[in-house]
Amino acid sequence: MKKRTDFEKIERTADVRKKVLTSVTYVLLGLWGIMVLFPFYWMLLTSVKSYGAYNAEYIPKLFTLTPTLENYISAFTEVPLLDYFVNTVIFTVITTALMLIVTVFAAFAFARLQFRGKDLLFTLFLALMMIPSELVVITNYVTVTNLELRNTFAGLILPSVTSVFYIYLLKENFSQVPNELYYAAKVDGTSDLKYLFKVLIPITKPTIITVTILKVIECWNSYVWPRLVTDEQSHFLVSNGIQAIRESGFGRENIPAMMAAVVVISVPLIALFLIFRKKIMEGVSRGGTKG
Amino acid sequence: MRDFGVNSEIWVEIQRKNNYNNKKEIAPGGFVNVKKETVMIRMKVVLSNLTKKFPNRDKKAGADVVAVNGFSFEIPDGKLVGLLGPSGCGKSTTLHLLSGLQKPTSGKIYFGDDDVTNLPPEHRGVGLVFQNYALYPHLTVMQNIVFPLENQKGKDRLTKEQMREKAYEAAKLVQIEELMERKPSELSGGQQQRVAIARALVKMPKILLLDEPLSNLDARLRLQTREEIRRIQRETGITTVFVTHDQEEAMSISDLIIVMKEGVVQQIGEPQSVYDDPSNLFVAKFLGTPPINVFEGTVRGGKLYIGEEAVLEVTGISDRDVAVAIRPEGFVLAETGAFRLDLTRVEVMGRDVSVVSTHPFSENETIRSIIRAENMSEIRGTTVRFDLIPQKVFVFDKETGARIRTDL
Amino acid sequence: MEEKNYKAWLYLLPALLFLGAFMVYPLIDVFIYSLEEGYNFASQSFSGIGTYNYSYILHDTFFLQAVKNTFILVFITVPLSTGIALLISLGLNSIKKLRELFQTVYFLPYVTNTLAVGLVFMILFQKTPYSDGFVNLIIQFFGGEAIDFIDGPYWAKMFVLCFYTIWVVMPFKILILTSALASVNGDYYKAAKVDGTSRFRIFTKITLPMISPSLFYLVITGFIGAFKAYSDAVALFGTDLNAAEMNTIVGYVYDMLYGDSGGYPSYASAAAIVLFAIVLTITVINLMVSKKHVHY
Secondary structure (H helix, E strand, C coil): CHHHHHHHHHHHHHHHHHHHHHHHHHHHHHHHHHHHHHHHHHHHHHHCCCHHHHHHCCCCCCCCCCCCCHHHHHHHHCCCHHHHHHHHHHHHHHHHHHHHHHHHHHHHHHHHCCCCCHHHHHHHHHHHCCCCHHHHHHHHHHHHHHCCCCCCHHHHHHHHCCCHHHHHHHHHHHHCCCHHHHHHHHHCCCCHHHHHHHHHHHHCHHHHHHHHHHHHHHHHHCCHHHHHHCCCHHHCCHHHHHHHHHHHCCCCCCHHHHHHHHHHHHHHHHHHHHHCHHHHHHHHHHHCCCC | CCCCCCCHHHHHHHHHHHHHHHHCCCCCCCCCCCCCCCCCCCCCEEEEEEEEEECCCCHHHCCCEEEEEEEEEEECCCCEEEEECCCCCCHHHHHHHHHCCCCCCEEEEEECCEECCCCCHHHCCEEEECCCCCCCCCCCHHHHHHHHHHCCCHHHCCCHHHHHHHHHHHHHHCCCHHHCCCCHHHCCHHHHHHHHHHHHHCCCCCEEEEECCCCCCCHHHHHHHHHHHHHHHHHHCCEEEEEECCHHHHHHHCCEEEEEECCEEEEEECHHHHHHCCCEHHHHHHCCCCCCEEEEEEEECCEEEECCEEEEECECCCCEEEEEEECHHHEEECCCCCEEEEEEEEEECCCEEEEEEECCCECCCCEEEEEEHHHHHHCCCCEEEEEECHHHEEEEECCCCEECCCEC | CHHHHHHHHHHHHHHHHHHHHHHHHHHHHHHHHHHEECCECCCCECCEECCHHHHHHHHCHHHHHHHHHHHHHHHHHHHHHHHHHHHHHHHHHHCCCCHHHHHHHHHHHHHCCHHHHHHHHHHHHCCCCCCCCHHHHHHHHCCCCCCCCCCCCHHHHHHHHHHHHHHHHHHHHHHHHHHHHHCCCHHHHHHHHHCCCCHHHHHHHHHHHHHHHHHHHHHHHHHHHHHCCCHHHHHHHCCCCCCCCCCCHHHHHHHHHCCCCCCCHHHHHHHHHHHHHHHHHHHHHHHHHHHHHCCC
């Protein structure tokens, strides 16, 4: 009978081990979850504390019983948050739209059309992917200044339009569409342009959506270039706006109002993320880099 | 009979001695001749009322999916057993239950006399060969084969030299000793299969489990490899269970076959006896190429009718509607035969001839019967007449498909 | 065929124009700038050609401070973030319940504005006359001494910067590693389990080699990204990073170009090229190491 008990012991230790390991895993994952969520909670919490209440708390409180929306009102009235917002939307929409046109056309030429020097040109394109933006930003700054495009949307948008990486991503995707579809369209007398819009784009829609979302995120969060070419508040984007609010914002250190502004700025992208969660995560794992 | 629980170290020790003894008997061909009379430790496996349920993916649909339902069977030691059934019938789940990768919802599994139902896989001493082989792509063949040995701890652990030796023995058994330094990606499918078997064998498993071992091979290799599996099993004497959906494969090399359908065992037995004596319509249809021909029939006054033709005499059965199944080889050409079919065409296959015909009461679109080529000249006109061989005709309940045993 | 040729170029034209004007031309130009000595932005004239710009920045204490900060940041955050991300991904892959919720939560920092959330971090870590701040509250709870992480000692500021950088880069790393782990065929683990492989051995002998391509990809992009750190620092310490001793190389480039000490595109170009050289060297080393250790 001795061996029986041995078996039970093995079974039991294996069972206990598994349970302990699972519990530890959940605790650690939960901890990181709190690390991630806490700043969001704190900004929400602070944004609904009144100015007086916040400054009276030498020891910050983890909750509030008297939430107020006054900070949101100040955020929109005392600083031009709405302008920053509108600027960013304009910047994001135009940049993304232009980017899509430019990259889709270029990717189509590389994927489907024949012309002399194609392989060489594509190799050059790929080489450009390795150039960090820090290298080219200097001359671009000088160019935009010389063209007197500082503090204009053109100055903001034009250098942000192209992305070699997205051309590459789209080209790879276009190339996967079977040749037969193109030949069939040709036999039916379809023009290249019509083929592109009626066949290729609908088929590769998932990738195009991915590219669009990635670009929108990039635009919404862009800080460095806008900071260089705008110094008038009227053309600030949200990132620069938040920096301006921080440095001279409400005429006093009004942290609850600052947090309200931060919430307002963060909400659109978080909402976009929660709606397109699967698409965004899939897209980022395929083509995104940050950090 | 030594059972597994006594002391696995002793067992390993005996096996090791065995192998050293056997080494002297390596045949010119390089085979390790393990004689059946030498001390072979084999495992009887008993499955008792085994059931495995999975929660339904579609939660609204509610009921659990039953992958294996009330599986009871005893696998005698040292046999090669084919677990056979269409895809989704629960045969892979059964294999996973045996290996311990999954735990049964209810029921018991015994290896020898030991209840291993809840024992984690590493303590069961099973070797498992996966359908896609699961060879570690970053390790060489040698490293793959010694991998299980390197897992052993404490006094079970062998020295590096012993491990290499064992790996070479296993490699020799499957005849891949020249490939030891290659990576799996540099091997053909058949070679990968052998490496996978060597990796499973190297730790001297009590039971060897093979999941669809031939499905990833091309037709020629499949024939060759199934002989190989048979040979390896014979030489090692390890109780072996393999899963397949290909009835021909199972029939050709198994000592025993287990036919499953929707998680329920349909029939267990030696291949020939299952073929000759199917317990229900499913088994009859599943085994045999070309497949069995099924007709709607009736029994009236001691005669079996298909349509209006009385094809055979039957006794011991009251009048009722039945399903009649006739093996292709159960047809004998006869000018005055009782069973008349509408001839479609004759397909010549060399030694045999396959007669393709139709019948209004046939379940299948066409009926295939196999006759000897020399009788071919007797086929003329648009109809063909047969006598039936009673042993090749089975009668089943029309509703349940259960066999109706009668004297034909 | 001729007609096609010209059509294809038409499709490429917008991309070529944009890339030519804003990438290729600046790329050439930046090297020229870096060699033009005594360049005057207003008159766009220069006094000579030479390497003075390089020698200037290499002797500039602000630049040296920026290089030091950047290196500390890189060599702390890249290994730490990759390691933690690997742990978290392993955890995520071993559970079923709540997995999707965790994945969603972990991804949130990716879609937030670095500047905006940096402000929240600043408030959490800051110590002001009115309040010690939340982090200090916790430190005091465990019996520690309150520290000003934003205007205080160098190591404290560096700690916050590293902490925030890791927080920001985690989502991408977790995402890549979880999908790498999930794509390892489950049969390998089953085979290892049947063979009685210990957890540690499964991890080192199977998991790590299998995901090594993704891991090295993360290390390489991590190094490149961390060397370009800038907005994280601005978010925490404001735009005058030199004063805060928290400037990075990229920050130095921008400050030279524009900002309080700005108007020197030549110095900025030289600094940018030095940065590029450093990144290139590190990347080449990384690639050489990965050739040796990545198993595919």
